[in-house]
Amino acid sequence: LATYLQDQHGFTVRVLDEDVMAGARRRLDFHGRRLLLSETIAPASRGFHIAVVLASLEQAELLDRLCDQIALPSSEGRRLLRIGLANYFAGAVQMPYAAFLKAAESSRYHLGVLQRRFEVSYEQVCHRLTTLQRPGARGLPFFMIRVDAAGNVSKRFGGGIMPFARAGGGCPKWNLYDALRMPERILTQSFELPDGTRMLSLARGQSTQGPTGQPPTLHAIALGCDWDNAGKVAHADGMSDTIPAAIGLACRLCDREDCAQRAFPPLNRKLTMDPHQLRASPYAFGES
Template sequence: MVEHKIFAGPKVRRIRNGLGATQTAMAEALGISPSYLNLIERNQRPLTVQLLLKLASVYKVDLEELQSDGAGAAPLREVFSDPLLAGEIPGDQELVELAQAAPNAASGVVKLYRAYREQTKRLSELAELLAREGHQTALAGARLPMDEVRDVLEAQTFHFPAIEAAAEGFHASLDAGDDLEGALKGWLRKQHGIVVRALPVHVMPNLRRRYDRHSMRLFLSERLSPFDHLREVAMEVCLLAFADDIRLELDALPLTSSEAKRIARFELARYAAHALMMPYGVFLAAAQRARYDIDVLRSRFRVSFEQAAARLVSLQRSGSVGISFFMMEIDHAGNIIRRAGGQGFPKSGFGGQCPRLNIHATFAQPGQILVEPVVMPDGAAFLTLSRTLEGPQGAFQERLRRTAVLLGCDLALAGDMVYRESLPKSVEIGPACRLCERQGCLSRAEAPVTRPLGLDEMTAGLSAFDFQ
């Protein structure tokens, strides 16, 4: 019988490096000499069927990956099919060799190409917008994949029934007691052979998580808080245990690109992690008993303020609905990082959010919850809660990443909330300075596009952007 020979030296070397093993140690485990392993890694000797089976039994290696002849080259083919690069590579063999010998470099080339395509598309849309000479005040349509995902998620109720049902059922079967993280780690180890390890900053300086499927280990950064550490473990469990349910909800989203679907899958995995950490029925009952006191809920479920706030937004199950909250997270500069459940609250498509919102004041009072009722020009009233959030732990002399979250609801729905007591006077806000027509606003940052400025030599208003 003719033995099938496979040359996969770079893949074997990556497996060995991932395990932190020397050539001598691996050669001894495989029952071959170090010099023969060296020849294999340099593609001067083939991998026989016997060696393949030995690799699979000793290191749990995926045989299909080792025997593949260039599946990782498919994204590179897309890159080099671009007219700008057409003719640079005469055939597929060079792409296969690049994908096998330097997969990280190949992945970098693909990411760079995708970023180039996205930037080109965005510039094209911007040129189209300018060509319309202001007939439209906001960028329309799908732009970057992240923008598309945000728009799709913000346009619908922030609730995914299939994921909720799967999370409740799994949590009940887990019987975690008071140690959910320990139970989840035990499930990963027992069902999939995955071990969770925390790595120091100097080993993993730029990543929060990394899954090494060759050594079956999930590495998490020690920068993460205990709450974020738990969420990362829960996300890994959800991606394995609820894969079909996440795919079902993902397929229902009107996304147009594979990049957008990958981003949305991550967002749904985070949603699933929250659903697993705070099961729907139990969390809703606790929220109602605590009158939606977020500090009480975060302590009871051992989660962060941000995680509890995000979970409150998702309590929209048919027949068992909580208060309809919306949420927004921003950074110091006012950049909006994410929104959820924004039905009824004004969404600015032109310029930043109203500077009078208390979310901007939280950076001067970190860690405190600011409660305030706000009123829109059309009379719509909302109750808003704002608080700063701490990002991953920084090293000495490293600037911390701090964001702020705003959680709000219609003021008419806030009667059962603990925050409804002793409210201050309502603050008048607007959708965005460029679209707001409130006169004499000391916080105005931009001139309105709907009214001419009213400044002259004889009078001057309180704002540099006063209008007639």
């Protein structure tokens, strides 16, 4: 990608120390014909940043046309959409659809194999797997979610598979939150939602080094699919007899009665508090 950028557009890629970059992670220097990348960017992500720049240089008209098709209420929203499309382009350049789908199926969706084969990060592999739904060439339908140590959701994809909560904290019994305590290790879990839907969840915490003097940024990423597809995923081997964990989307949307980790009562149920009895949950409730 660096060679292509230089041959086709005359930009040389330089990796500079963070003091020279003055806090920037990527900067395109048109005057000096250089793409400057911060040394804080992991080697596995440098190709992604080069491809993002190529999207702006070679696909500007297409990006503008796609943005024009959606009537966004603000110029800021349009810029965010354009950045998102450029990022999608970069992921597709690094992990071409047909080749990536073939590798995913032949490896039984082994995340480590895909990382090594395409020289990308764990997060990039997870994100790409959520996009393999081209008619006539579909991969497994995956969802992905990314949270920080405070439970804030910064990415969610595949909402048609996993009905994410739009507000409030998530369920602490989901291995997504266990992964924050064990970075760089894939945790597997079978869980069941209150409606009986059973899912496979592969969660991993990741630590990203920030500027010198600041603590690393910690996120947890969960990739998952319907349990019916778990047999096609290498990471689920040996889990056929696993008893699924009973989780909910969020306390406000979950009506499991005897949950010791419940923080709030459900919105659709009436509280029936008994001063003479205390169960595992701090809230007792009846029908809606």
